[in-house]
Amino acid sequence: MAKKTKDTSEHTKATPSHVPVKVITVNRQAYHDYFVERTIEAGVALMGTEIKSIRDGKVNLRGSYAIARNGELWLENAHIAVYEHGNRYNHEPMRNRKLLLHRREISQLQGRIDTKGLTLIPLKLYLKGGKAKIELGLCRGKKLYDKRDAIAERDAKREIERTIRTR
Numbered sequence: 001m002a003k004k005t006k007d008t009s010e011h012t013k014a015t016p017s018h019v020p021v022k023v024i025t026v027n028r029q030a031y032h033d034y035f036v037e038r039t040i041e042a043g044v045a046l047m048g049t050e051i052k053s054i055r056d057g058k059v060n061l062r063g064s065y066a067i068a069r070n071g072e073l074w075l076e077n078a079h080i081a082v083y084e085h086g087n088r089y090n091h092e093p094m095r096n097r098k099l100l101l102h103r104r105e106i107s108q109l110q111g112r113i114d115t116k117g118l119t120l121i122p123l124k125l126y127l128k129g130g131k132a133k134i135e136l137g138l139c140r141g142k143k144l145y146d147k148r149d150a151i152a153e154r155d156a157k158r159e160i161e162r163t164i165r166t167r
Helices: 028-033 048-055 103-116 144-166
Strands: 021-026 034-044 065-069 072-076 097-100 119-128 131-141
Touching: 028 034, 028 119, 028 131, 028 144, 034 119, 048 119, 065 103, 072 103, 103 119, 103 131
Parallel strands: none
Antiparallel strands: 021 119, 034 097, 034 131, 065 072, 065 119, 072 097, 119 131
């Protein structure tokens, strides 16, 4: 009698490219104020009520930034609203949150920040495979004339699309 072999294609874990990603919030102001040179994905250490507020979409990244302190990376000035159904053990909305990266990655980022005058700005917060991840951008600040150029370019694209649609 021949043994039946299991078809393992159905039982294998999903590869990272197939993990569902749900974008919670995007920091659009960062794209207006900074040139993004490189992006990095980092995990976020959260409390129980914080992840529930994130799943509800009650997060604001405007004005937040990441800073390296004592070999660790911290997210500062990010607002995660208090969970409505939480009790007295609810979290503080503006507390500093630890970002999870390898030590080697943190030291590389700190070196680039110190030498080139770049800043780590959170660009996007999303859920990937049930875990909260944040996309950090290694950014250089825009000057006022750079912002004006970006606005003029965006308006020109809109005008071109408008004329193409009317034809």
